[in-house]
Amino acid sequence: MAEALIRAGDEIDAVVQLVKPFGLLVRTGTGVPGLVRGASAETGATIRVRVLEFDSDAVRFSAALAG
Numbered sequence: 001m002a003e004a005l006i007r008a009g010d011e012i013d014a015v016v017q018l019v020k021p022f023g024l025l026v027r028t029g030t031g032v033p034g035l036v037r038g039a040s041a042e043t044g045a046t047i048r049v050r051v052l053e054f055d056s057d058a059v060r061f062s063a064a065l066a067g
Contacts, residue, residue: 006032010051011066016041026063034061 006012006028014026014034023037026049034049041047049063 006051006054006061008051008053011048012051012063013046014049014063016043016045016047019043032059032061034063036063036065039065 012028014028014036016024017027017033018025019040019042023035024039024041024047026034026036026047028034034051036047036049039047048066050066052062052064054061
């Protein structure tokens, strides 16, 4: 499964799906959803994130902006 390839510490590209007051809801190129807390960007933008945690049961991740 593609989602098994995501691990804490990985830097990956994700596309911003929704912008919320608490952060960004993003999706990887393979369709795995994630949350980037406290970040801002435009909907549709591709951003580089560092994975903080991957939940394999829920198939989602939390991340921070890379760099």
